Amino acid sequence: MTDTPERITFFGRLRNNFLTGLIICAPLAITIWLTFAFIDWADSWVTPYIPQRYNPQYYFDITIPGLGLLIAVVFITVIGFLGKNLIGRSVVNFGESILHRTPLVRTLYKSLKQIFETVLKDQSTSFKKVGMIEFPGPGSWAMVFISTEAQGEIAARLNEDGEEMLAVFLPPTPVPTAGFLLFVPKSKVVMLDMTPEDAAKLLISGGLIAPAWTPKTISE
Structure with a gap:
């Protein structure tokens, strides 16, 4: 029937x-x-x-x-x-020197400038790669944005055994505007082919909008 x-x-x-x-x-x-x-x-x-x-x-x-x-x-x-020529650079430096001498304002200005320089710089590699890490425990995987390699004191203290560490940003769902900054061994990060834009769509949609993918990199 x-x-x-x-x-x-x-x-x-x-x-x-x-x-x-x-x-x-x-x-x-x-x-x-x-x-x-x-x-x-x-x-x-x-x-x-x-x-x-x-x-x-x-x-x-x-x-x-x-x-x-x-x-x-x-x-x-x-x-x-x-701001790129000598005279303009001098004017900018003079204005910045005044801000750097102003309490409270200098901290805010330095933080904002560092954020914009990191995000908008042409040669910056921040948030150009997406990966997966085991979080909050083994067997559970969370999506992260790769920020950069660990630098300075953090790199010196965490790379003692020769393992390269990566700074990754772990955003929440469905509003990935705040999250956790984690330092993870590079070997523990599974790199993905998807772009940060596709990853953001996946996070905001709660996993409903998955980007198309052809498994060509696995055979390479």
Whole structure:
């Protein structure tokens, strides 16, 4: 006796069509909303500081979305260009010397600068690789982002037996904005082929969105 396929009712088809449409439209709508929200946020910070004679909105009496963001990008780019030459570097060093003499502010500035230099530097290798470690115990595996090799005092104290140590970041699910910094022997880290972006999607989705993978590296 063969099982007859279950017939989908009219309302069932409507529900399936609605869910399909929701999967298509929701990410698109949220992306557009976040984009315009970011543009409005940037405009609200920058536009008030633009002199009226240089503001096109003053002459045309219309709001130009993204004008503040565009000016901010141009301004930051110009600052970066000037900061690379001798005169600009001298001005930057002078400003930093004042900040370094200011209590409380110097600690905050040094920390923020170190974070941005590490993340945005072209030659930085931070968070370009993903791996797996046994955590919290044998038989249980957790995904980690590879930060860098252990350096300085940590490397000197942990590498006494010649085992190279890696600094890894263990993020939680589903919001990987905070986590644990762990120093793990390199031999205990299973390197993955997936990109940090794919790993972040996997973490945020709670394992539901797994990136496609072809096991070509295993045969190599």
